[in-house]
Amino acid sequence: MTRTVVRASGLTKRYGSFTAVDAVDFTLEENRIYGLLGRNGAGKTTVMQMLTGQIFPNDGELEVFGRTPAEHADVLRRLCFIAESQRYPDAFHASHVLKAAPWFFGNWDAGFAARLVDDFRLPLNRPIKKLSRGQLSAVGVVVGLASRAPLTFFDEPYLGLDAVARQIFYDRLLADYAAHPRTIVLSTHLIDEVANLLEHLLIIDQGRILLDRDADEVRGSATTVAGGRAAVESFVADRAVIGREGIGGLASVTIDGRLDQADRVRAAELGLELAPVSLQQLIVHMTGADLRADSTEQEVAA
Amino acid sequence: MDESRPIFIQIAEQVENDIIEGSLPEGGQIPSTNEFAAFLRVNPATALKGVNRLVDDGIVEKRRGIGMFVTQGARARLIERRKADFAAEYLRPLIIEAEKLGIDIDELAGLLRAERIDS
Numbered sequence: 482m483t484r485t486v487v488r489a490s491g492l493t494k495r496y497g498s499f500t501a502v503d504a505v506d507f508t509l510e511e512n513r514i515y516g517l518l519g520r521n522g523a524g525k526t527t528v529m530q531m532l533t534g535q536i537f538p539n540d541g542e543l544e545v546f547g548r549t550p551a552e553h554a555d556v557l558r559r560l561c562f563i564a565e566s567q568r569y570p571d572a573f574h575a576s577h578v579l580k581a582a583p584w585f586f587g588n589w590d591a592g593f594a595a596r597l598v599d600d601f602r603l604p605l606n607r608p609i610k611k612l613s614r615g616q617l618s619a620v621g622v623v624v625g626l627a628s629r630a631p632l633t634f635f636d637e638p639y640l641g642l643d644a645v646a647r648q649i650f651y652d653r654l655l656a657d658y659a660a661h662p663r664t665i666v667l668s669t670h671l672i673d674e675v676a677n678l679l680e681h682l683l684i685i686d687q688g689r690i691l692l693d694r695d696a697d698e699v700r701g702s703a704t705t706v707a708g709g710r711a712a713v714e715s716f717v718a719d720r721a722v723i724g725r726e727g728i729g730g731l732a733s734v735t736i737d738g739r740l741d742q743a744d745r746v747r748a749a750e751l752g753l754e755l756a757p758v759s760l761q762q763l764i765v766h767m768t769g770a771d772l773r774a775d776s777t778e779q780e781v782a783a
Numbered sequence: 784m785d786e787s788r789p790i791f792i793q794i795a796e797q798v799e800n801d802i803i804e805g806s807l808p809e810g811g812q813i814p815s816t817n818e819f820a821a822f823l824r825v826n827p828a829t830a831l832k833g834v835n836r837l838v839d840d841g842i843v844e845k846r847r848g849i850g851m852f853v854t855q856g857a858r859a860r861l862i863e864r865r866k867a868d869f870a871a872e873y874l875r876p877l878i879i880e881a882e883k884l885g886i887d888i889d890e891l892a893g894l895l896r897a898e899r900i901d902s
Contacts, residue, residue: 514826651824659817659827677790677825697789697829704787742871749879757787 484511486632486664487532491541494527501527503688504541509632512662516679516696518672520768524688525668526565529634532666533562545632558587561630563621565637569609575620576605579627586628593657594627600649614641622650626657634666647671651678672761676700682760686768696760703763704740707733708753716751724766735766790825794833799842799861802853809858813843813851 487509494502502524509515517525530536531543534550534557543549550556569578575598583589598605601619609617618639625635639647655678658665669675682699684692692699703723706713710732717734724735735758740748748755758766784790801807814822819830834851837843842857881891 513828652821655824655827656817656821659820677784677823677829680826680828696826697791697832700786700790701788746871746875746879749876752883757785759786 483513485509486511486546488544489532489541492528492531492538492543493540494524494531494536495539500688502531502538505685505688505690507683507690507693509664509666510681511631511664513680514658514665514667514678516672516675516682517666517668517685518682518764519685519691523685523768525685526636527688528685529562529636529666529668532632533557533560533634535562558585559631561586561625561628561633563625563633563635563638565640567617567621569620571608571610573609574606575603575609575612575623578609578620578624579605582624582628586630588629588631588661590627590629593629594623597623597626597653600653601646615639615643615646616641618642619646626650626653629657629661629663632664632666634668636668637670638667639669639671647674651675654678672764673759676760684764684767691767699760699763701757702739703735703737703758703766705733705735705756705758705762706748706753707731707756708751712751712753716748716753723763735762784823784825790823790829791832791836794819794823794825794830795836795840798833798837802842802858803861803865805858807853809853809855811853812849813837813853815850 485508487507489508490506491504492502492506493500493504505524505528517528519525527536531538532545532550534545534552537551546556546559548556550560579591579594579598582594583591597603601616601623603616603619603623604612609620612620618641622635622638622642625633625638639650642650651674654665667675667679676696679696682692682694682696683690705724706716708731710727710730713732713734717736721737722734723737726733740755745755784793798807798813802809807813813834816827816830816834819825819833820827823830834843838845838851841854842861843851844854845851877891881887886894
């Protein structure tokens with residue numbers, strides 16, 4: 482049976498009059514890889530900071546490994562949070578970070594950390610403040626992977642990491658997760674790159690959860706229909722429209738909901754093009770494209 | 784991997800194709816869930832779902848502690864199933880495009896024959 486690692490209900494965080502996280506409910510199950518996705522300022526980092534006991538919620542209930550995370554050492558020991566721009570003491574070298582890590586992480590694997598340092602070509606004996614942005618990110622990635630914490634958070638872990646290094650990160654993450662299953666929360670903007678790694682998606686926007694579903698259910702759940710405006714409109718007439726664009730007599734409408742074989746035949750007969758919507762595009766539609774969609778609709782109505 | 788369908792279905796279909804084409808013989812062992820995950824760069828749970836789909840369909844069987852193997856008769860069953868879907872999946876789009884271009888059925892048949900001889 483899977484165990485619930487995190488249980489949040491009505492979780493709320495306010496900064497003055499601004500509500501960063503607005504009464505969200507969700508659970509995280511043991512040994513799954515989650516994607517926490519959303520735009521800048523959506524509330525992703527705030528959620529993770531509450532889960533890791535770095536800030537206190539204003540309202541709601543939160544259990545991590547069955548207890549409130551803050552001030553419970555037995556819970557905090559099982560967590561690893563890799564922040565977007567981790568700061569280190571000025572004189573620190575990467576070697577100091579790796580030496581200190583096992584004091585905090587019971588499952589720390591020094592051999593694995595050393596292999597990752599080689600993979601990322603990370604200079605160990607240079608002051609961290611002299612490292613490039615990508616190398617600084619690599620320090621975090623090495624700590625996050627080698628800590629093997631039962632609940633690991635990566636908050637935008639790869640600012641400045643090049644494509645090769647990101648691929649190494651994905652490959653090592655998958656391989657190590659397969660050998661040592663644990664709960665991983667990955668927050669990122671590079672959605673298409675990580676889409677296949679994720680088992681479950683939490684999409685957050687303006688402090689609320691927009692979508693909480695298995696990645697497999699989401700894949701192929703939206704389609705863009707393009708072609709002559711009249712044909713497109715008749716095809717999408719009684720479907721859930723999540724995005725709409727057009728120029729002259731051509732329209733391109735994104736609909737939610739899976740298409741069956743009969744739908745596809747009908748679309749082909751109407752001369753319509755069907756294109757799958759990637760997870761990244763879907764999130765753009767769900768969290769941002771509405772403004773343009775509204776204006777198009779108004780133009781059509783006018 | 785194509786974006787329009789769940790990955791686990793695509794994994795199952797890849798194995799099915801290998802069985803139909805004969806590169807995975809009946810009685811042969813298929814890769815492990817983790818091997819699929821690492822090779823295709825997908826979540827191991829997704830790979831497991833794909834393999835479980837094959838198990839549910841009786842295409843592969845689990846041998847505890849050893850791995851997954853293609854069942855006897857799997858190839859014939861898969862071909863049977865694919866044939867049933869052939870008209871809807873391949874002929875229908877072909878006919879629609881042919882009609883659009885004004886290609887009648889005789890001309891289409893001629894094209895098919897010529898294409899077959901060429902290849």
